[in-house]
Amino acid sequence: MTPVDVTLGQVARQAGVSPATASRALNGKNGVKPDVRERVKIIADALGYRPNRAARNLAGGRTSVIGLIIGSSHFRDDFYATTLVEAVAFEADRHDEGLMLLTDSKSPSTAVRNMVSDGLVEGVIVGALAAGDEWVVELIEANVPTVLVGAHPPQPDVCVVDVETLRSTADLVGHMIDSGCERLAILTGPSYRQDALTRLDGFRLAHSERDLAVDEDLVFRSNYRRRSGYDLSDTIIESGANGVFASNDDMAFGLFQGLRERHVSVPGDISLAGFDGTFSTDLSAPELTTIVVPYEQLAQAAVRSLVQLIDGETPAMVQMIEPEIRFGETTRPPNN
Amino acid sequence: MTPVDVTLGQVARQAGVSPATASRALNGKNGVKPDVRERVKIIADALGYRPNRAARNLAGGRTSVIGLIIGSSHFRDDFYATTLVEAVAFEADRHDEGLMLLTDSKSPSTAVRNMVSDGLVEGVIVGALAAGDEWVVELIEANVPTVLVGAHPPQPDVCVVDVETLRSTADLVGHMIDSGCERLAILTGPSYRQDALTRLDGFRLAHSERDLAVDEDLVFRSNYRRRSGYDLSDTIIESGANGVFASNDDMAFGLFQGLRERHVSVPGDISLAGFDGTFSTDLSAPELTTIVVPYEQLAQAAVRSLVQLIDGETPAMVQMIEPEIRFGETTRPPNN
DNA sequence: TATTTGCATGGAAGCGCTTCCATCGCAACA
DNA sequence: TGTTGCGATGGAAGCGCTTCCATGCAAATA
Numbered sequence: 001m002t003p004v005d006v007t008l009g010q011v012a013r014q015a016g017v018s019p020a021t022a023s024r025a026l027n028g029k030n031g032v033k034p035d036v037r038e039r040v041k042i043i044a045d046a047l048g049y050r051p052n053r054a055a056r057n058l059a060g061g062r063t064s065v066i067g068l069i070i071g072s073s074h075f076r077d078d079f080y081a082t083t084l085v086e087a088v089a090f091e092a093d094r095h096d097e098g099l100m101l102l103t104d105s106k107s108p109s110t111a112v113r114n115m116v117s118d119g120l121v122e123g124v125i126v127g128a129l130a131a132g133d134e135w136v137v138e139l140i141e142a143n144v145p146t147v148l149v150g151a152h153p154p155q156p157d158v159c160v161v162d163v164e165t166l167r168s169t170a171d172l173v174g175h176m177i178d179s180g181c182e183r184l185a186i187l188t189g190p191s192y193r194q195d196a197l198t199r200l201d202g203f204r205l206a207h208s209e210r211d212l213a214v215d216e217d218l219v220f221r222s223n224y225r226r227r228s229g230y231d232l233s234d235t236i237i238e239s240g241a242n243g244v245f246a247s248n249d250d251m252a253f254g255l256f257q258g259l260r261e262r263h264v265s266v267p268g269d270i271s272l273a274g275f276d277g278t279f280s281t282d283l284s285a286p287e288l289t290t291i292v293v294p295y296e297q298l299a300q301a302a303v304r305s306l307v308q309l310i311d312g313e314t315p316a317m318v319q320m321i322e323p324e325i326r327f328g329e330t331t332r333p334p335n336n
Numbered sequence: 337m338t339p340v341d342v343t344l345g346q347v348a349r350q351a352g353v354s355p356a357t358a359s360r361a362l363n364g365k366n367g368v369k370p371d372v373r374e375r376v377k378i379i380a381d382a383l384g385y386r387p388n389r390a391a392r393n394l395a396g397g398r399t400s401v402i403g404l405i406i407g408s409s410h411f412r413d414d415f416y417a418t419t420l421v422e423a424v425a426f427e428a429d430r431h432d433e434g435l436m437l438l439t440d441s442k443s444p445s446t447a448v449r450n451m452v453s454d455g456l457v458e459g460v461i462v463g464a465l466a467a468g469d470e471w472v473v474e475l476i477e478a479n480v481p482t483v484l485v486g487a488h489p490p491q492p493d494v495c496v497v498d499v500e501t502l503r504s505t506a507d508l509v510g511h512m513i514d515s516g517c518e519r520l521a522i523l524t525g526p527s528y529r530q531d532a533l534t535r536l537d538g539f540r541l542a543h544s545e546r547d548l549a550v551d552e553d554l555v556f557r558s559n560y561r562r563r564s565g566y567d568l569s570d571t572i573i574e575s576g577a578n579g580v581f582a583s584n585d586d587m588a589f590g591l592f593q594g595l596r597e598r599h600v601s602v603p604g605d606i607s608l609a610g611f612d613g614t615f616s617t618d619l620s621a622p623e624l625t626t627i628v629v630p631y632e633q634l635a636q637a638a639v640r641s642l643v644q645l646i647d648g649e650t651p652a653m654v655q656m657i658e659p660e661i662r663f664g665e666t667t668r669p670p671n672n
Numbered sequence: 673t674a675t676t677t678g679c680a681t682g683g684a685a686g687c688g689c690t691t692c693c694a695t696c697g698c699a700a701c702a
Numbered sequence: 703t704g705t706t707g708c709g710a711t712g713g714a715a716g717c718g719c720t721t722c723c724a725t726g727c728a729a730a731t732a
Contacts, residue, residue: 391718
């Protein structure tokens with residue numbers, strides 16, 4: 001089955017040492033003379049030796065496989081999911097870690113725990129999204145090294161990597177206010193999603209920093225769906241808003257489309273900004289002003305932290321990655 | 337590390353049998369009395385026993401992990417990739433197979449072979465796409481059980497699961513011709529992609545079946561990009577075509593957008609169909625007539641075949657999944 | 673009843689690796 | 703020169719499982 005199969009023993013014999021020493025040499029443990037180590041390494045290389053992960057794992061060592069779990073419901077529609085999967089896959093590879101995709105077709109925690117107790121996966125990265133608490137708690141309590149990516153309900157003792165959202169949202173919203181949107185509306189995401197709440201908080205923060213009250217009539221509870229942005233077009237127009245911060249790009253695109261169809265000029269009549277940094281497929285749409293989620297960095301931080309966790313180190317419990325605000329053509333230019 | 341760790345030995349002892357028998361009982365090997373098998377199973381269940389995959393693998397058994405590799409270049413933009421990953425993940429899970437995501441950040445074949453010789457992955461599913469030959473050949477020669485999903489250059493001795501494209505395309509195109517598109521254009525995909533070629537073949541087939549010559553001036557070489565459909569709007573209009581088969585939905589959407597902006601009615605002035613069954617994000621666009629790629633079925637067939645391959649059985653070398661033609665509002669109705 | 677057949681079962685080896693423990697040799701010390 | 707100490711090394715156990723092989727027992731046959 002396996003194409004070539006050089007074992008540690010063969011390497012050891014070739015190098016004239018015992019398997020024990022060869023193992024130590026290859027794994028960077030000390031107690032091996034430098035020249036011996038070097039010799040073993042060279043021979044291993046020459047022979048194309050690859051340690052059998054199963055054996056290594058069995059013997060108590062590392063598997064070098066991490067798991068990634070993303071709610072399947074988010075897989076399809078969410079730009080988030082795809083991009084994160086790709087980024088994590090890339091990053092895991094850089095760390096020489098295998099990446100198992102764990103589905104949550106049954107119970108997610110069961111799936112994960114099973115994998116872990118199967119001895120295959122040493123830790124998991126959870127695309128947090130709307131991850132319910134029990135879930136994560138269960139993992140942590142089962143002592144599974146876990147890193148959460150993305151917004152999530154506050155949770156003690158869990159390693160989290162997230163996008164700094166409050167400040168950046170407040171900055172963007174603040175800019176909109178400062179550049180003339182005295183009637184600024186917001187399209188929120190669903191209230192059960194932490195990220196949606198934080199984005200709304202950022203919206204409020206920008207106002208309070210300017211001693212402005214948020215006009216609650218301009219807070220439109222929505223659901224992150226493109227359709228909902230589109231459907232709110234009339235309402236927005238009637239509200240007299242001259243600026244809209246959509247809590248995600250999808251809604252912004254939907255709204256944009258609605259506004260265009262109603263011949264409302266963006267940003268002439270209404271300034272528009274989103275959040276995520278996704279790409280519109282609408283080829284004649286202007287570039288959206290938005291906050292770009294840095295997936296690569298998220299993935300990088302997540303994998304790094306997880307590896308540390310597995311190695312018994314203590315990574316920063318909370319890591320906030322600064323997103324970049326990208327000014328497009330749907331708001332007035334920043335220096336205005 | 338592992339939360340609970342019930343071993344086969346414990347199950348065996350509890351059941352009052354030897355580990356050997358327990359193993360046989362649990363793995364459905366014969367040579368175990370039904371009542372004993374039942375007892376062992378019940379106890380294993382009660383104890384929450386989960387076989388250690390590493391050990392199982394080491395002992396020469398199966399790992400029950402398969403790999404999935406998709407060119408990373410396709411990961412981001414291709415609807416294909418995401419959907420396939422999801423479908424395969426789901427299906428693998430149903431088969432109790434773990435799913436490793438293999439990146440091709442280095443050389444793809446190296447990545448795969450490493451995984452396999454690491455003893456982690458028993459076989460791979462390759463999202464074929466534009467998979468170069470060497471690649472696949474290398475895998476096959478390295479004796480790695482491999483299943484290709486999707487169109488690919490003809491290749492002997494490789495297990496392939498693909499969408500039946502020629503006939504379905506010819507059917508759809510035929511319908512367009514029959515329902516009044518005497519000037520039917522095609523937007524092709526890039527010529528290095530097998531699927532693009534087959535779709536073009538289907539287009540031609542529909543014509544030859546009707547003893548019609550393909551007007552080569554209506555064959556527009558394109559690249560699957562939405563943008564290219566959009567950009568070809570004027571050319572299409574000038575060509576006098578009254579129907580367009582776009583080789584994928586993306587181009588169809590792009591073209592649709594272009595036509596709408598130029599106030600050309602679809603299907604009034606020009607009938608339009610695509611291929612793939614993706615969803616338009618354009619909320620006010622009509623539903624596109626298209627051929628829906630059945631990802632779930634593809635994934636299902638692929639996983640099934642791979643498992644057979646791994647088990648030493650001989651699955652059908654080529655499996656063609658029949659897609660469904662979905663008539664939307666961009667062509668005249670089918671019974672016309 | 674004696675013998676063969678065949679199925680159910682247990683014992684034990686071993687997959688490739690890591691790691692504990694004992695050993696050995698050498699340098700530094702008394 | 704005789705000890706001690708310590709770093710380098712090898713031997714061997716064992717991770718949890720599968721599977722070969724031998725054993726034992728019951729049913730089927732002569």
